Amino acid sequence: MAKKLSKIREEVSQKSEQFNTYFYSNIPESVKDFVDSLKSKTKIYIFSGIIRDYFINIKQDLFRDIDLIIEDDIALELEYQNIKYQKNSFGGYKIDIESCTIDIWVIKKTWALNNGQLKFEFDFINTLPQTTFFNFSSILFSLNKKEFIIGIDFLRFLRDKKIEIVSKKNPYPELCIVNSFYYREKLNFVFGKKLIFYIINYFDENYEKLDSIQVKHFKAIKYSKSFLSEEINKLKRSSEYNYK
Template sequence: MVSKHDKLHLKKQLQYEVSYLYRRNNSRWKSAVVEMLRDLKKTTERAVFFGGTLRSLLISRLFKQRHGRPRDIDIVVSGNSVDEVKRLFGDRISRTTRFGGLQLCHENWLFDVWPLENTWAFKADHVKHPNFSDLPMTTFFNLEAIAMDVWNEPGYQRQIYSADDQFFDGILTRTIEINREENPFPELCVVRALVMAAELEFRLGPKLVSYVVKHGETLTPSDIEQVQISHYGHQRFHSHLMKDWISFLATEKSSDTEGTHRLPLAQQQRFWSYDR
C-alpha cells in the first residue's frame, strides 16, 4: 500500500533534484542548462518542467543514488506563442516536434519547448483556458503525469502539479500504466512502453498490457526498428526481441487479464541504457 508519507517524501526529493540544476559548480553541463533557463525567464511569464525530465531526475536519485542528467528537457511555457518562441530563440531551433513544439539546442543540450495551449490533449479536447495543473491529465503514461514550476517564488518551494498522484504511485509500485489512452501515435506508445519497462525493470499495468498487445501485434520488426530510430535516434533494443516481448505479453494477458506483468529481460540483449 502506497502511503501519503511515501509520496510526500518523493515530492520533497524531486524538489531538491530540480533545485540542484540551478546550483552552479564545475559541471559544464549544468552551466548550459542554467544559461538556457535564464534566457527563457527573460521572455516567458511562467514555465514548468514536464514529464520524462522529472521522472529521469527522480529515478536516478532513487535507484542509482546519484543526481540525474536527463537526455533532454521538456518545458511548457505560458504567455508565449510558438511564433514568439521562434523569434526569441531562432538561432537555437533544431527542429519542430511531432506535436508542434520546438526543439532548441544549446551546447549539445536539447530542450523541447511548447506553449501550454498547444499541448495535444488540450487541443483535441478543445480546452480554451488550460492551466499547468491540468497537464498531468494529458499524458499517455502515468510516469509522465507530472509537472513542476521552473522558477519558484522567493521564499517558497517550486509548485508540483501531479493531479491524483499517479506519477508517484507508479514510481513507488514500480508499475507503468496508461494515464490517458487517446494518442495519435499508438505505435510510438507501444515502443516507448516496452523500452521504459525494460530499462527501468518496472511492471506493466493491465490496461497498458492490453494496449501493447492490441496495437503491437500488427507491428513488424522493421516497424519497431523505424519507430526507435525516429524517436531515439537509434535502436534501444533488437526489434525482434521487442516483437517477442509483445507475443509474451499476449500470452500472459490470456491467462491473467487483471494483473501486472514484467518483461522476460535478457541483459545482454540491451543496446543502450535508459535516460528518457
C-alpha cells in the same frame, strides 16, 4: 503495508527545493542563462524523464535532454535570434545549447489539448498530468514557483513500481509500444494491466511501423519484430492479461 498516496504526495512536495537545486546544478551555465531569461518572459514547467529519474534514484551528472512546457506562445526565434532551433511537432521548438537539447512546447498547442482530450478553457497546467500516456510522466515542476504539479498516477507509479497508462489516446501507438519495452528495460519496472492490454491490442495493426518509428526516434532498431512478437506472446500468457 503500502504507503498511502497522500503520504507519497507529501514526500514528493517536500522535495521541491531540493529538485530545483538538482536541476540547476546539472545544466551548463549557458543553459541556465537561457532558462532564467525565458522564465522572466513566461511560466516554465519541466516534465518527463528528469523528474521521473530523480524520484527513482537514477541521477545524472549533466542533462543532455530537457523537456519544457511554456505558458505563453512566444516566438523564440525572434526573442533569441542567436539560438539554433528547429520547429518540433505541434508548434514547439527543439533548441541546441552546448551539449544540451531542449524541447519546448506551448501548453495550448499540445496534442492532447488540441485533439479533444481536454476541453477546458482554464487551468490547463493542472489538467496536463491527466493527458500523459505513461504514469511516470504524470507530473510537472514549475520553475517559477519551485513546486510540483502532481498527478495521482505518478503517485501510484512510485507506490506500485509499475509502468501503466494514464490516457491511451495518443497519435503514435507504435512509438508507445516500443517505448513501453524501452522503459521496462531502463527502469526495471513491470507493466501494469492496462498497459499490457494496450500493447497486445495495438500490436498487430501497428506491426509494419515498428522498425521505422525506432529509426526515427532512436536512430536505430533496438528491438526486432521477432523479439517484440515473442514478448507479446509472453504478455498474452501473463496472469495480468488473463485476469478477469
